[in-house]
Amino acid sequence: MDFFTTLILLCVVVILLTLVRWRNTAQKLPPGPLALPLLGNVLSLDTRAPFKTFVEWSKTYGTVITAYLGPQRVVVLVGYDTVKEALVDRADDFAGRGPIPFFDRVVNGYGLAVSNGERWQQLRRFTITTLKDFGMGRKRMEKWIQEECQYLLEAIRETKSDPFEPTFYLSRTVSNIICALVFGQRFSYNDVHFLRLLEIFSEGLKFGSSTWGQLYNVFPWLVELLGSRHLKKIDSLNEVKVFCMNRIQKHSKSIDPDDPRDFIDCFLNRLNQEKDNPNTEFTYDNMVATVLDLFLAGTETTSHTVRYALTLLVKYPEIQERMQKEIDAVIGQDRSPSMEDKMSLPFTDAVIHEVQRYLDLAPFNVPHCALRDITFRGFTIPKGTVILPLLHSVLRDEVQWESPCVFNPEHFLDSDGSFKKNPAFLAFSAGKRSCVGESLARMELFIIIVSLLQHFTFSSPGGPETLDLSPEISGFASLPRKYQLIATPR
Structure with missing residues (x-):
């Protein structure tokens, strides 16, 4: 390449960079780092924990930042005050859902998780109402969780105090609880097809949080071009989609409209009621995608949290012992825990919150999107901009937490040892896009963790010092490392 060609290319790059900076200023976009053409700020991100880069940038640019992930403009919201103002105080403005290409490849824009507008509003209202009708957050659901815990306890007893890896023990239990709501049944822990679906969930979330998964979300066309090896992780979710379709088909053949058994029956009833409405969102495609949404979200998030809780309790055996003493004093070991016990177990409740x-x-939270131009804190967020309300920055906010980077249950206890709420606890997000299954997840976490500690003391073959609490992967999700545990009967 001769000198003049090099000079021309250099000038073009400088002009493009200048145009990007001018565009930010002209539109009153929030400030942010200079972005490269096409690549944006991708090369500047910490590949192992990209959200940490945004926190560092906030020290220079403030708590509302403009960045570019490839050609996609994103506005990142950092810190509790900023995130709360957007998601809670300005809930209507920030209720849009941003694109999730690796998941949208499977659901094609249908369902609750990735939709917007009337589709999202109708499906969210229906889903919350239906799940509550079938016991979410109520005594009926508590009984299902207690019964499922008995299967888990029996499975762990069968390890006979030998080391075991708990991932699928826990995911089977948690998944069966959402299966009771959605499919009206539980599955045997030895069901090979059921285990295959759980493996797909685990691998899919792992891929979505990996470098390749993040690359697909930024440059889907590039990953498509590079070959099918990486796409198999995404396309395997179609097996779960087919499973959901088969369940729906079986329900349609045996449904009693006057006595719905589960979420699928209720959706089928609504679909039939609105079959002549050309504007209805109660369609077959939305039903399949929403069932898939619930099955996936209701399995992975809670099971990962319980697994991480066990790792932390092995790492800090004094905390495990203190929880067991509190549980023994209030419940004993002869009955199942109930949500009524929660008020009498403040330290246990504090530990569970601190685990989350x-x-x-x-x-990153699940991406939001500006569905119209938004004026926020003196800046303009143009329509179509992806918005990332950084939950990491809320759960690690130095103003809101005494020791944000340390595992410390005292964050949720007052001076008298009573449980203390913290408004910055946004583990389930906040506002109109908060987790629809929050009440179910809270109930599962409490009953499962307390049940396990009633009957077992957990340890590690290598001892507490061998456990690394840092995530295995931190991208779309922070996934805890896997370890062999020993469950010693009490």
Whole structure:
């Protein structure tokens, strides 16, 4: 390449960079780092924990930052005050859902998780109402969780105090609870097809949080071009989609409209009621995608949290012992825990909350999107901009937490040892896009963890010092490392 060609290319790059900076200023976009053409700020991100880069940038540019992930403009919201103002105080403006290409490849824009507008509003209202009708957050659901815990306890007893890896023990239990709501049944822990679906969930979330998964979300066309090896992780979710379709088909043949058994029956009833409405969102495609949404979200998030809780309790055996003493004093070992016990177990409740805070399962939150031009804190967020309310920055906010980077249950206890709420505990997000299954997840976490500690003391073959609490992967989700545990009967 001769000198003049090099000079021309250099000038073009400088002009493009200048245009990007001018565009930010002209539109009153929030400030942010200079972005490269096409690549944006991708090369500047910490590949192992990209959300940490945004926190560092906030020290220079403030708590509302403009960045570019490839050609896609994103506005990142950092810190509790900023995120709360957007998601809670300005809930209507920030209720849009941003694109999730690796998941949208499977659901094609249908369902609850990735939709917007009337589709999202109708499906969210229906889903919350239906899940509550079938016991979410109520005594009926509590009984299902207690019964499922008995299967888990029996499975762990069968390890006979030998080391075991708990991932699928826990995912089978948690998944069966959402299966009871959605499919009206539980599955045997030895069901090979059921285990295959759980493996797909685990691998899919792992891929979505990996470098390749993040690359697909930024440059889907590039990953498509590079070959099918990486796409198999995404396309395997179609097996779960087919499973959901088969369940729906079986339900349609045996449904009693006057006595719905589960979520699928209720959706089929609504679909039939609105079959002549050309504007209805109660369609077959939305039903399949929403069932898939619930099955996936209701399995992975809670099971990862329980697994991380066990790792933390092995790492800090004094905390495990203190929880067991509190549980023994209030419940004993002869009955199942109930949500009524929660008020009498403040330290246990504090530990469970601190596990969620410290795990930081969804550091980026699920992407939001500006569905119209938004004026926020003196800046303009143009329509179509992806918005990332950084939950990591909320759960690690130095103003809101005494020791944000340390696992410390005292964050949720007052001076008298009573449980203390913290408004910055946004593990389930906040506002109109908060987790629809929050009440179910809270009930599952409490009953499962308390049940396990009633009957077992957990340890590690290598001892507490061998456990690394840092995530295996931190991208779309922060996924805890896998370890062999020993469950010693009490």
